[in-house]
Amino acid sequence: MVLIYFAGIDLGSTMTKVVIVDEDDQTKASVVYHTGAEHRRLANRVMEESLAKANLSIDDISFVMATGYGRINVPFADRQITELSCHARGVASFFPHVRLAIDIGGQDAKGLKTRDGKLLDFVMSDKCAAGTGRFLEVISAALGLKIEDLGDISLRSTQKVSVSSTCTVFAQQEVVNHLSEGVPLEDVIAGLHDAIAGRSARMVNRLKVEPDVVFTGGVAKNVGVVKALEENLGCPVLVPEEPLLSGAIGAALLGKEHVLKALARGETIQTGKRRLEEATFFK
């Protein structure tokens, strides 16, 4: 068997990501899509697009590893593994000395204690999406701002306000109150970022913060939250060039390592059905 390409698909609650890597761990293609309500029908389309980008067919892929909360809805995956292990592996490919990874995605926040790409321990936020990307989406929509502008606006702040709640509903009320009192917008947004960062910092403190600390997930694209996280943790925070892809890259790399280990043991690789089609079992 010739080992050439490995795919990782990360079906997150908000974004779906596919990465294809080659045998030298080099990324050949990556695609990011909004997951949306029809996420079970999306996996195949995102995979097809990433294969087209890499100029490959599904038969060229030696192993497909699925991760993320929708990982069981990927009909062409050979194996599923949690996003916890995948993020730990993925961030180590960008920053080999990472000890703590913080991932704030669309619906939850995770803290991962890791060494050499292996997951040692983790904490996760509760089922409520307080203090996650969803929180920023709702607040930015309420303020009539683009979510991608929040970070830059907050950097203009000279006196951030205190936002006591990360509950989306209560925080929205607090924001309205602050604005009605004449507090500048940038100070309010900086306060919101501080509330998110503080919540995640308190959560990961249970894992004992140790550098390198790496920040991933969609919220890591917000420079205001990165700055607030550094202030709350009291140490520098590293952010990969594309913070959304660490789970998918980790999945692809874990797939490759799974294959290599199996081959070293003289085992045949068990791969699933390679049907690039919608998941239908839920109908």
Added chain:
Amino acid sequence: MAEPSKGLLRAQEIYQDRSQRALELREQGKKIMGYLCIYPVLEMMTALDIVPYRIFGDMREPITRADAYMPSVNCPFLRSCLDLGLKEKYDFLDGIVTSHICDVGSSLSGIWNYTVRTPFSHHIDTPHTLHETSLKQERGLLEDYRKALEDFTGHKMTTENLKKAIRVHNEQRALVRELYELKKPDPPLISGVETIRVIKAIQSIPVDEGNELLRDVISEVKERGDGPQTKSARLLLWGSILDDTALPEMIEGLDANVVMDDTCVGSRPYFNDVEVTGDVIDGLARHYLMDIKCPRTFRTRDYNDVRKDYMKDLEVRFSYLSDYARDWKTNGVILESVRYCDTHGYDVPGLRDYLDNLGIPSIYLEHDYTEGALAPLRTRVQGFLEIIS
């Protein structure tokens, strides 16, 4: 007429339709006594030919009526119990016995009396500490309880009948322990899901019928060839009430077998016998106050000696769990608690410290006592399994 089912199938039938047997027995003139938690003394019910019937909630039934009487920040299991009572699901009970399991549980007994109005009720204000005075108090409370049951039935509880009842309940404890022995091999001969079904079934039928069911299950499980498969993880499950198979089903649907537990619909009520003492009440008081290891009781017997040594204190409180982990060869512990259960929640940090110190990996899951809310926990359990495997 078809042969009545036996063994695991029978346990599953009772698990799915718990009240069926109780209703039959009530038709035959038996008294059915509901009880909450594992602290009401069942031997005294059996001694007067009363059928003990444990009150459970239903995590598959939304709580709609109980919110009028209990705030939503109270234990959802206890709210669910009241909800079922208000929906007349426990109307066949002749009485209810409660105990001071926790403040919410104690409040529930009063609320139940005002709202559900089961004909007979008795509350045992079980102490929470293990001093000699607590034992004396428990003893007195059991005397009151004995008298209340005698007044309820109109019959005297003879010492001979009480001793007989203790023996038959001890036989049940021994049979449960024998069942748990079958979880020691790898793969275990009986799954965690099946175990919960069996334990919930024996807490829903008379003790002698429960013993017969246990004997059938034990011989069936020993013989069958289609039991659980070997998996990477052998887990110990500790925590608050688990009266539904949903959580162990999720866990055992992954690469793990639940081979041991310390929960009250599991091993907790059965791992110590009641000693038949000269004065029978002494043995019962000692067992129910001291021998059952539930976080609702502060295990302070040796506290004066160890109060300045945290690890020794943890050893006194939790060493039985390290015995379980060793004897059942577990490689991880899942600590679970229903949300707002302070009783179990307060034990979690110390217990995790204790397990960490022994090098036993653990994870803590808090859930809302609803089946749907268990799904997000799947990633945590799977992540934990990926770490320990």
